[in-house]
Amino acid sequence: MAQQHQKVTVVVSDNAGELIGANVLVKGTTNGNVTDIDGRVVLQDVPANAVLEISFIGYKTKEVPVKGQNLIRVTLSEDSETLDEVVVVGYGTMEKKQVTSAVTSLSANDMMKGVGGADITTSLQGKISGLLLQNNGSANAGTTIQLRGMTSINAGRSPLIVIDGFPGGDIRSINLDDVKSIDVLKDASAGAIYGTRAASGVILITTKSGSNTNGKAKLTYSTELSKKQDYGKPEMLSADEYRAHNVGIDYGDDVDWWEELINDNNFSQKHNLTLELGTENAQIFTSFFYQKNEGIAIDDSRQDYGGRINANFKLFDGWLEIRPNVDYRQAWRNNNWPNFQQALRNNPTRSPYDPDSESGYNVWTGETLDYNVLANSALYDYEGLDKWFKPEVSLKLNVKAIPGLSYTQTIGYESRQWELHQFRSRYHLDEVNNSRTGWAKLEFSKTENLTSEGYATYVKELEGGHSLNAVAGYSYFENNGENFYAENYNFDVEGIRFWDIGKGSYLSDGKAGMGSGKNITERLFALYARANYSYNDKYMVTATIRHEGSSKFSAQNRWGNFWALSGGWRISNEKFMEKADWVNDLKLRFGYGVTGNNDFSSSFMANVLGSDAYWMLPNGTWAYSYGKTQNINENLGWEEKKEWNIGLDFSFFDNRLYGKFDYYRRKIDNMIYEVKVPQPPFTQGTQWQNIGAMESKGWEFEIGGDIIRNKDFVWTSKVNLAHNTGKILTLWGNNTYYNGNSFPTPGTPGDAARMEEGSTIGSFYLWKFAGFDDDGNFLLYNKEGEVIPAAEKTEADKQYIGNYVPKIMLGWNNSFMYKNFDLSINMRSWIKFDVYNMINMYFGIQGIDECNVLKEAYGKFNHIRGEKQICDYYLEDGTFLKIDAISLGYSLSLKEYSKWLDKLRIYATVGNVGMFTKYSGVNPEVDIAGWDKGTERFDGLYPLVRTYTLGLQISF
Known part of the structure; x- marks a missing residue:
């Protein structure tokens, strides 16, 4: 019999009234539309036995059978952090x-x-x-x-x-x-x-993977067009100020070296196309993209393109699922952006250009701290090419005879290739200084990863509220790599660059360079199991075990056991909480686990040989001999992290307020260091050993809420906070320490960090500032607390001062929706931490080899005349509040205008909007990932970048 079709009117609302813009769809088809200002939508040609799928952002999706009805009223409930997720x-x-x-x-x-x-x-x-x-x-x-x-x-x-x-x-x-x-x-x-x-x-x-589209293709195209702007550059002396203060030679020009290195004409774009097609037993998702990203600095750009195919096929009535994935990406890189520290140093009265030079640039020699940084970048070609290729397949056998039992087998391969082409013109400073006519170099490296995973899963809901989720399997990983390079000098023709590298005269002279190598094969193999048991979703326990071996260790010390045990108690499900109807969820968690650290070089335990010495052969000639270049430690073992965590999850007021709190403490044992050993009996002076321990602790708090939610306006706000501290417990011997965070010349070089037993991660190791003498020279405190001239200081007078690890790291994200408009504001803050201002230290003192200086060298720092000192005078509070991004968007359903179009979204985003801080340097958000960081260094300096983006997405 022919199936009956009819017109159906659907009215969608929530507890506050009608919902505008709710999506109503006949399940398994593309027949659908969004509700109007009255929360109403009319669908034509709806089968009498169809099922309607009603959805709206922030609400639980609901399925309603038509059952021949012409008018259907649906009430949606809010879906903030639902527990069924x-x-x-x-x-x-x-x-x-x-x-x-x-x-x-x-x-x-x-x-x-x-x-x-x-x-x-x-x-x-x-x-x-x-x-x-x-x-x-x-x-x-x-x-x-x-x-x-x-x-x-x-x-x-x-x-x-x-x-x-x-x-x-x-x-x-x-x-x-x-x-x-x-x-x-x-x-x-x-x-x-x-x-x-x-x-x-x-x-x-x-x-993303494919879905059941009832055999109809879904196409989505999106694009982004971006422009970048620099801001917050250091205020250096202008050419007129440089002359007025008689800093150095006046060459008669007026140059802003920082602006010379800025790419004001940058333009970036991205295009992405996705295609989705599926039935109940076969789904496919494909995506293709192209992206051109131009940096704010000259010679800083990249072009990426690639694609992905994810598919899912069900065979034999669902007994077998096959999921092949193929991913490819290629990135062309021009990573030759100039050294911005030189833009601070260079004489602002000297021009980078010379119209009488064949290169067009003014290349001067004989000055170590002042050179034409613009010419060095323009006369040097750097072209890198990254390639990723990752085919993977996952096969899942659903053992339907035993409900809940399945076995998954995955096999993955990844090939990563890196090609680098470099060329320096004969007019480049390095070539001029060495009387050469050009340099070319080609490099190639390849890394291959092979992964094989197989695991059985059993998920079962038992009578009486018991449930079990268990998995057991194996894991295998292998890494291989190889590389080679060739370089040559002195080329008669420049235009060919690196594509005829054999024509350089250094090859015929026997002075060209060539090299190759093969990485040590790395292998991992493990057996693992995990079981999660739950009773009425009230009492939960999870146990994990993994037995793993690594080729990075000697045979007798290769295997390790890593395990974890955790439990949860959902307090909100207890009888004594029945009257607290404002509590939707309240769960207490506790966990303890042990993991290892395999992320270090395979060469630590390899029997590495090298041609390190000349020996006379029996025939009287000399040749390189191959001998051990490092000492093997057969007892080298795993670094181990032992961590416990206690947490609380909560959701209140009909899931309008939700979040979590975690407190953790971890200890790292058997840390790997390279330590000094005697010669003999060792052939080399150092050896890798397990010699130390470190601990850290901290807490994290996340809270979110739907502050306003009605049919026209929604405001959701989420805040997360984190605190972490760490210290070194032990090292490998009495009075042992490591220095780091080294400071360069000119001036007295030294270190601003020390790691030793009992030291706190993030502490600076500095001389304590005591003032200035009448001549503007630094005064410091010695270890007895006495004031001494800086010239009399010793290393023993240094002390731990300040810390660069923020007391609090905060993220605050807000989203607003008004009808079809949406607005997002993302902010971050680091609270109460110290930054060492190396820029003020090196460029805030007058009269250093005719280099340019900060304006404040003749203002705030005008009293300083002596040599700079690594002391807390340059230590500042770096606390900041940063507006990471603001995005405004508009979405529009197009179904009523065209049968081919689905919806349109346009948006405008400003990235890195601005920062509020009292820090006097360029950027207080310095590198803090390590034990010797926390310094705003001028070497490696890159401008602050604000990004303006216009985006469009259209679905068919």
């Missing part, structure tokens, strides 16, 4: 209400678009408590990632990246438009199932 954990998923560890989850909607940056980390800024993300703003910048403070001194300190279940991924290879969700496993009880690679936490990235 699924959280991705190691080797599987788990309902949020059953999670017993410290986990923070973000959806794609939580990540702001249009904020610029080379990877997705810029969209995560300030979103996750305890997660530090830092880069300098360059188009080619890499991002330093650190979670809950420092977890090692010499081994890796970055979280493990897991992409679609495959550990060891590269976050730089991910396109933001492909991301579905991000789950961060913070404590050891959550990360222990990843064993040796989870000491610094785990970031799980899930990309």
Whole structure:
């Protein structure tokens, strides 16, 4: 019989009244529309037995059968941090209400678009408590990632990246438009199932997959157009001021060297196309993108393009699921941005240009601190090419004869290639100084990763409120790499650059360079298991064990056991809480876990040979001999992190107020250091040993709320705060220490950090400032507390002063929705921390080799005449409040205008809007990821960048 179709009117509301813009869709079709100002929508040609799917942002999606009705009224309930939400954990998923560890989850909607940056980390800024993300703003910048403070001194300190279940991924290879969700496993009880690679936490990235579109293709195109602006540059003497103060030679020109290095004509763009198609048993998601990113500095740009294909096929009545993923990305990089410290030094009366020179630039020689930085950049070509290729497949066998039992087998391969082409013109300063006519170099390196994971999962709801979620399996990982390079000098023809490298005369003269190498093969193998038990979602316990071996250690010391135990108590489900109807959820968590750290060089335990000495052969000739270049330590073992975490999750007032609090304490044992050993019996003077321990502790607090929610206006605000401190417990011997954070010449070089037993992570190690004498020379305190001239100081007079680790790191994110408009404001703050202002120290004193200086050298610092000193005079409070981004958008449904169009969204975003701080330097947000940081250095200085972006997204 022909199926009956009819017209259906749907009225959608919530507790406050009708909802405007709610989406009403006939499930399994594209027949749908959004509600009007009265919360009403009329759908034509609806089957009498159809099911309607009603959804609205911030509300639980509801499915309603038509059952022949012509008028249907639907009331949606709010969906703030719902407990039924699924959280991705190691080797599987788990309902949020059953999670017993410290986990923070973000959806794609939580990540702001249009904020610029080379990877997705810029969209995560300030979103996750305890997660530090830092880069300098360059188009080619890499991002330093650190979670809950420092977890090692010499081994890796970055979280493990897991992409679609495959550990060891590269976050730089991910396109933001492909991301579905991000789950961060913070404590050891959550990360222990990843064993040796989870000491610094785990970031799980899930990309989008296909859905059932009833066989109809869904196409989405998005684009972003961006412009960058620099701000906050140091105020140096102008050419007229330089002359007036008689700082150095007057060459008669007027040059702002900083502005000469700025690319004011920058323009960036991004285009992304996604196609989704699916039925009940086969779904496919594809995406293709192109991105051109131009930095604010000259010679700082990159072009990326790539694509992804994710598919899911169900065979044999659902017994078998096959999920192939293929991802490719290529990035061309011009990472030759100039040295901005030289823009501070250079004489503002000397021009960078010379119209009479063949190169067009004024290249002068014989001055170590003053050179034409613009010419050095323009006369040097740097072209790098990054390639990622990642085919992966996952096969899942659903054992339907035993409900809840499945087995998943994954195989993944990743190829990473790096090609670098470099060329220096004969007019470049280096070539002029060495009487050469050009230099060319080609480099190539390749890294290959192979991953194989197999695990069985059993999920079962038992009678009486009992439930079990268990997983057990194996993990194998292998890493290989190789590299080579060739370089040559003296070319007759410049225009060919590096593409005829054999024509340089150094090759025929026997002075050209060439080299190659192969990385030591790295292998990991592990067996693991995890079980989660829950009773009435009230009492929960999770246990994890992983037995893992690494090729980085000797055979007798290769294997380690890593485990975790955690539990949860949902207090809100107890009978004594029945009258507290304003409490939706209140859960107490506690976990303890042990993880290892495998993130260090495979060469630490390798029998490395090198051609390190000449020996006479029996025939009387001399030849290089191969001998051991490092001492093997057969007893070298794992660094281990032991961490406990106690947490509280809460949700109140019909889920309008929600959040969590975590307190943790961790200890790192058997830290790996390179220490001095006697010769003989050792052939070399150092050896890697397990010699120290470190501890850290801290807390994190996240709170969010739907402050206003009605049919026209929604305001949601989320705040996260984090605090962390750490200290060194032991090192390898009495009176042992390591110095770091070295300061360069000119002036007296030295170090501003020391690590020793009992020292606090983040402390500066400085001389204490005591004032100035009548001639403007520094006075300091000695170790007895007496005031002495700086010339009489000794290293023993230094002391620990200040700390660069913020007392509080805060993120505050607000989103507003009014009808079809949306506004997002993201802010961050670091509260109460110290910054060492190296720029003031080196450029705030008059008369240093005719280099330019800050205006304040003749103002605020006019009294200083003596040599600069590494003391707390230059230590400042760096507290700041930063507006990371503001984004305004407008969304419009297009279904009523065209049968081909679905919806349109346009938005404008300003990234890195501004900063409020009393710090007198350029940027108080200095590098703090390590034990010898906290200094605003002028070497590696990059301008502050504000980004303006216009974006458009249209769905078909």
